[in-house]
Each structure stands twice: as structure tokens, then as C-alpha cells.
Amino acid sequence: MINAPSTDELKDIHHKMVVTRELEEVLGAYAKEGKTRGPIHRCDGQEAVGVAACAALRADDYVCTTHRGHHVYVGKGLTTRGIVAEIFGRETGYCKGRGGHMLLGDVKTGMLGGNAIVGAGIPAATGMALSMQILKQDRVSMVVFGDGAAQTGICHEAMNMAGLWKLPVIFVLENNQYGLTVRQEVQSPVEDLSVRAAGYAMPGEIVDGNDVEAVYRAVAAAAERARRGDGPTLIEAKTYRVKGFSTSDMGGYQSEEEMAPWLERDPIKLSAEKLSALVGADTVAAIEAAARAEVAQAFETALSDPFPTFEIHAPSAAYSETK
Amino acid sequence: MTVMRYAEALNAALREEMQRDPSVFLFGEDIGRYGGVFKVSKGLRDEFGDARVRDTPISEQALTAMAVTAAMSGTRPVLEIMYADFLPLSLDALVNQASVFTYLWEGQVDIPFVLRTQGGGGVGTGAQHAKSLDAMVCHIPGIKVVAPATPADAKGLLKSAIRDRQPVVFLEHKLLYNTRGEVPDGDDVLVPIGKAKTVVEGKHVSIFASSKMVIEAENAAKLLAKDGVEAEVIDLRTLRPLDLDAIRRSIAKTNHAVVVNEGWTFCGYASELSATIMEHCFDDLDAPVARVAMPDMAIPYSEPLEMAVLPNAVKIAAAAKKALA
Numbered sequence: 001m002i003n004a005p006s007t008d009e010l011k012d013i014h015h016k017m018v019v020t021r022e023l024e025e026v027l028g029a030y031a032k033e034g035k036t037r038g039p040i041h042r043c044d045g046q047e048a049v050g051v052a053a054c055a056a057l058r059a060d061d062y063v064c065t066t067h068r069g070h071h072v073y074v075g076k077g078l079t080t081r082g083i084v085a086e087i088f089g090r091e092t093g094y095c096k097g098r099g100g101h102m103l104l105g106d107v108k109t110g111m112l113g114g115n116a117i118v119g120a121g122i123p124a125a126t127g128m129a130l131s132m133q134i135l136k137q138d139r140v141s142m143v144v145f146g147d148g149a150a151q152t153g154i155c156h157e158a159m160n161m162a163g164l165w166k167l168p169v170i171f172v173l174e175n176n177q178y179g180l181t182v183r184q185e186v187q188s189p190v191e192d193l194s195v196r197a198a199g200y201a202m203p204g205e206i207v208d209g210n211d212v213e214a215v216y217r218a219v220a221a222a223a224e225r226a227r228r229g230d231g232p233t234l235i236e237a238k239t240y241r242v243k244g245f246s247t248s249d250m251g252g253y254q255s256e257e258e259m260a261p262w263l264e265r266d267p268i269k270l271s272a273e274k275l276s277a278l279v280g281a282d283t284v285a286a287i288e289a290a291a292r293a294e295v296a297q298a299f300e301t302a303l304s305d306p307f308p309t310f311e312i313h314a315p316s317a318a319y320s321e322t323k
Numbered sequence: 324m325t326v327m328r329y330a331e332a333l334n335a336a337l338r339e340e341m342q343r344d345p346s347v348f349l350f351g352e353d354i355g356r357y358g359g360v361f362k363v364s365k366g367l368r369d370e371f372g373d374a375r376v377r378d379t380p381i382s383e384q385a386l387t388a389m390a391v392t393a394a395m396s397g398t399r400p401v402l403e404i405m406y407a408d409f410l411p412l413s414l415d416a417l418v419n420q421a422s423v424f425t426y427l428w429e430g431q432v433d434i435p436f437v438l439r440t441q442g443g444g445g446v447g448t449g450a451q452h453a454k455s456l457d458a459m460v461c462h463i464p465g466i467k468v469v470a471p472a473t474p475a476d477a478k479g480l481l482k483s484a485i486r487d488r489q490p491v492v493f494l495e496h497k498l499l500y501n502t503r504g505e506v507p508d509g510d511d512v513l514v515p516i517g518k519a520k521t522v523v524e525g526k527h528v529s530i531f532a533s534s535k536m537v538i539e540a541e542n543a544a545k546l547l548a549k550d551g552v553e554a555e556v557i558d559l560r561t562l563r564p565l566d567l568d569a570i571r572r573s574i575a576k577t578n579h580a581v582v583v584n585e586g587w588t589f590c591g592y593a594s595e596l597s598a599t600i601m602e603h604c605f606d607d608l609d610a611p612v613a614r615v616a617m618p619d620m621a622i623p624y625s626e627p628l629e630m631a632v633l634p635n636a637v638k639i640a641a642a643a644k645k646a647l648a
Binding site for chain 2: 062064095096098099103105106107112113115117120122123124125126127128130131132133134135141153154157158160161164165314315316
């Protein structure tokens with residue numbers, strides 16, 4: 001099938017999804033004990049979107065994401081240890097503890113940032129694509145953003161320019177159905193947000209966000225299109241947020257009946273079933289065990305890493321200018 | 324030296340920097356085919372093409388955000404925001420994006436982008452097209468802010484801004500575009516960011532100003548001279564980072580300070596100057612620092628009303644006399 005992931009890629013995607021899920025569960029346990037700082041926005045149930053979308057890109061493509069971006073960080077190839085260290089504010093974290101879990105960036109892997117201003121990733125990726133077009137590179141940029149961000153003014157402005165100038169950007173709308181506590185139908189008059197693509201003269205496609213192959217194929221096709229110079233694509237990946245807005249969410253607005261079918265279609269469960277048919281259940285079990293061991297090791301190492309000390313230095317431009 | 328208008332000096336800076344560095348590009352409303360509503364980018368689209376001199380939709384919020392990440396990923400964008408009054412639309416990208424990532428990501432990225440805009444009153448453009456919002460952008464750490472008063476500084480500072488590694492907000496003034504002045508020849512004549520300039524020497528009172536207010540301050544110095552007062556006029560040129568040494572040196576000599584800014588008074592740029600002087604020069608001051616700025620109100624349209632609220636030479640001279648009394 002055109003643009004389908006190889007078996008090796010499916011194994012890697014499965015590994016990274018399990019890493020992400022394990023990361024979220026361990027973080028959840030630490031949060032419950034009061035051992036995390038600030039809110040943690042878990043992406044349980046959405047792993048297929050971030051991981052499979054990144055898998056369809058090249059290493060030198062740029063990606064940005066939201067406050068709920070652990071699957072994108074892992075998908076783009078960041079190490080679990082570096083992510084955990086950043087979340088726990090350590091010197092060994094990707095940003096030496098300056099960014100935290102929402103604002104993590106790593107230029108080497110092309111992760112140009114989580115972003116906690118809802119919608120900000122959309123013009124961010126569009127601006128990177130503008131640079132790529134001006135420099136005549138064959139790279140693409142991608143933003144993973146939510147249905148809440150799709151309602152912002154900058155979403156419209158950026159998509160309009162991306163369509164107008166045929167910029168090499170991929171808009172992955174991760175529709176998890178909630179903007180904080182408010183359901184999508186209370187925020188938007190249309191059920192399928194992908195229809196908006198027509199207004200920007202770009203293709204708009206709906207995919208099952210819990211199906212790694214569907215996400216991968218759509219992003220791979222969009223990347224080809226962008227590299228050809230044919231412009232942006234809007235991919236709406238339908239999924240569901242199963243662990244609330246953040247670790248400080250008191251809940252009460254997502255019913256069990258609403259959640260049940262999504263838990264039944266857990267992306268890791270679906271991926272395990274498909275992969276088992278290809279490589280056997282033992283191999284899948286080994287991949288999952290390795291992923292869990294990697295996360296356990298990451299926590300153990302990162303939590304004994306040192307904290308940073310405050311200093312005034314060149315990147316803290318705010319301070320360096322005053323004598 | 325060549326005599327140029329302020330707008331021509333800016334145009335020359337843009338042309339030279341675009342010739343020098345293919346990663347420099349311009350975008351903004353009406354800047355391409357039309358050459359900009361103040362003609363600063365006149366002729367550049369013909370020379371460099373649509374891709375590098377790009378007309379845009381009216382989308383200031385996304386444009387500013389896009390400039391930030393374009394700058395992170397290999398280009399040097401120069402974004403024109405037509406009026407400073409529209410800066411509030413750019414603020415999210417400046418406050419939450421441009422100013423944070425160099426530090427948060429531990430220097431992994433430079434953000435070499437210039438936001439050019441123009442402000443100021445005096446020609447009846449009304450409350451939404453005449454403001455000076457210097458303080459609003461100067462409040463943001465990690466962003467440099469320059470406000471040249473002369474064609475030579477306009478050219479030299481814009482070239483420095485384009486070559487800088489940090490975001491620079493470049494504040495022009497609509498009443499300066501047609502002013503003329505001598506501009507040094509040569510593609511590599513830069514004016515450093517962060518250096519003030521003494522434009523009138525004096526020993527009785529120091530007047531600190533920027534942009535068009537430098538002209539008002541120079542006229543105030545002439546008025547004061549008639550009464551035997553020798554005012555020193557310092558053109559700050561860069562609003563942030565501030566040239567504290569120049570401020571200290573002047574006040575050590577005059578022991579009196581008048582701070583001038585065309586923006587609002589309360590929490591304004593003049594207030595910041597006043598506080599800085601109080602902190603660093605208190606022992607040299609013989610009188611409280613005097614502020615001359617816009618009253619805290621919308622700028623009215625009718626000429627006598629607008630002229631009544633804008634800071635000018637007469638108000639500056641009066642403030643200087645009061646400080647010396």
C-alpha cells in the first residue's frame with residue numbers, strides 16, 4: 001500500500017507508544033504523591049497521533065506541539081531520560097529545567113517546541129515552512145494541535161497564508177474532543193473540523209487517530225505533497241482524551257459511557273493486535289517490556305540528576321543587559 | 324556623505340542587507356507591489372522578487388508569530404507592522420514566543436528578526452493611528468527596542484538590527500520619514516544598538532529623548548538658550564538596552580534631568596527612565612526628575628486638540644525651567 005509503514009517502523013512506533021503510555025502512568029503516580037511541579041497534561045489514548053505522525057517525517061523536518069505533547073516528543077526521537085529530567089527540573093533535562101514539560105525544545109531532533117499558548121504552534125510551524133520555502137529546502141514542518149486551538153484567530157490567519165503561499169507545512173489536528181472541559185460541539189458549529197481546509201485551498205482529510213497506519217499514511221502523503229511544492233494539508237485525527245485536562249483536573253464532565261468505546265479502541269491495544277499478526281505475540285511482548293524498562297531506567301537516572309543553579313548568562317538576555 | 328530622507332535611508336539599509344545576506348526577507352501589508360504605505364520598501368520587490376518582498380494578508384498576530392519561528396529556522400525576517408497602534412496584535416508573539424525561547428532552550432536558537440513599525444501623532448490620524456506604544460514593547464525582556472531620530476541613525480541602526488541575533492522592535496515615526504540628513508556612504512557603516520548620542524552639549528539640565536521627540540528637545544534647548552539656560556540633549560537612539568553610562572555622564576555634569584516620551588505618562592517609557600535615573604544618579608540630582616509625556620487619554624482628532632496633548636518643545640522647556648527653579 002502506498003505510504004504504508006514498514007514492519008520495522010511499526011515495531012518502532014509501538015515501542016514509542018508504550019514508552020509514552022508508561023511515561024504518563026508513572027508521571028501520574030508521581031503527581032498523585034505530590035512529587036511533580038505544576039500541572040502535567042497526559043496524552044493517554046492519543047499516542048498513535050503524535051508517534052505515528054512523527055514516524056512519517058524525516059529527521060531534519062521540524063515539528064511543534066502543544067502543552068500535551070509527550071507523544072510528539074517521544075515520536076520525534078527525544079530520549080526518555082532527557083524528557084523526564086526536564087519534567088523534574090534537572091540540569092540534564094533538554095532545557096536544563098528552564099522549559100518544563102510544556103515548553104520543551106530540542107533543535108537537534110527538530111523538535112521546535114511544545115507550546116502552552118493554545119494555538120501558538122500553528123503559526124509557529126507555518127513560519128518555519130516560510131523559512132524552508134525562502135531557503136529552497138525540501139524539508140517540511142508539522143504542527144500537532146488540538147480542536148481547542150482550531151478555534152483561535154491565529155489558526156485561521158496561519159492556515160490562510162499557508163494555503164495562499166503553498167507552504168510546506170502539515171497541520172495535524174488532533175481532535176480529542178475537549179478544549180479543557182468544554183466539548184468540541186460547544187465550541188464549533190461543524191463536527192468535522194477538516195472541512196475548513198476547503199477555505200484555504202488545501203486538502204482536508206479525516207483519519208482514525210487511534211490507528212497508527214492511518215495516521216502514518218496520511219502524514220506521509222502530506223509530506224510528499226509539501227516537498228513537491230504543492231502546499232499544506234489539514235489532517236484531522238479523531239481521538240479521545242482519556243485522562244482529563246491535567247493532573248489538576250477535578251473531572252466530572254467526561255462520562256464513563258462516553259469513554260468506554262474509546263478505551264475499547266485503545267491505540268496501543270490496536271497496534272499490539274496488528275503487530276502480533278505480523279511478528280508474533282512474543283516479539284510484541286518483548287518490545288513492550290523493553291519500553292517499560294527504558295522508562296523505569298529513565299526515572300531512576302533522572303531523579304538522581306542534579307538541579308540547575310541560577311546564573312546570569314548570555315541566553316538570559318533579560319538579565320545580561322543590565323549592569 | 325549623501326543627503327537622504329529618513330525613508331530613503333531605511334530603504335537603503337534594507338536593500339544593502341538583502342544584497343549582503345540572501346536569508347533576509349521582508350513581509351508585511353502593502354510592502355511589495357506598492358512599496359509600503361510610507362514607501363520604505365519602494366523598489367525592493369522589483370529587485371528581489373515576490374518571495375523575499377512579500378505582500379501579506381491583514382494578519383498581524385500570525386505574521387509576528389511566523390517571524391519568530393522563521394527566524395529560529397534559518398532566515399532573517401523583517402516584518403513591517405503598518406502602525407504602532409497595531410502592536411497589541413503582535414504582543415502575544417513578542418511576549419510569549421520571541422522573548423522566551425532563547426533562554427528557555429538554553430541558547431539552542433537565535434531569533435534574529437526585526438519588527439519595523441511607525442507611531443506618533445501630529446497629522447490628524449486619530450486615536451487608533453497616532454500612538455507611541457514604546458513602553459509596551461520595552462517592557463518585554465529579551466527584546467531590543469530602537470527608535471532613531473535621524474536618517475543616518477535610521478540606516479545604521481536598521482542594519483545593526485537586521486544583523487542582530489535577538490528580536491529587535493524598530494520604532495519609526497510618521498513625521499520623520501520626510502526629514503533629511505547626511506548619511507555616511509558605505510555598506511558597512513553600522514550604528515551600534517545600545518549607544519546614545521549627545522546632540523546638544525549643555526551644562527545646566529539634561530534632556531533625554533528619542534525619535535521625533537529629539538527634534539522637540541533640540542527646539543526646547545533653543546528656547547531655553549534665550550533665557551541663558553544651557554540644556555544638554557541626549558538622543559537615546561536605543562530604548563532597550565539603555566545606555567546607562569551616557570545618562571550617568573550627562574547628569575553628573577548637569578545635575579538636572581528631564582525625560583521625554585511621546586507615549587502615555589502612567590507606566591510609560593518616561594517613567595522607566597525616571598526610575599532608572601533615580602536609582603543610578605540620585606546623588607547627582609539637585610531636583611526631582613521631570614517627565615514630559617502624553618496625558619493618559621485617547622489622542623483626539625481635531626488639530627488644536629491633538630496639538631494640546633502631544634509633548635512638544637514648549638512643554639519640555641517649561642519642565643526644564645521648573646526643574647531648575
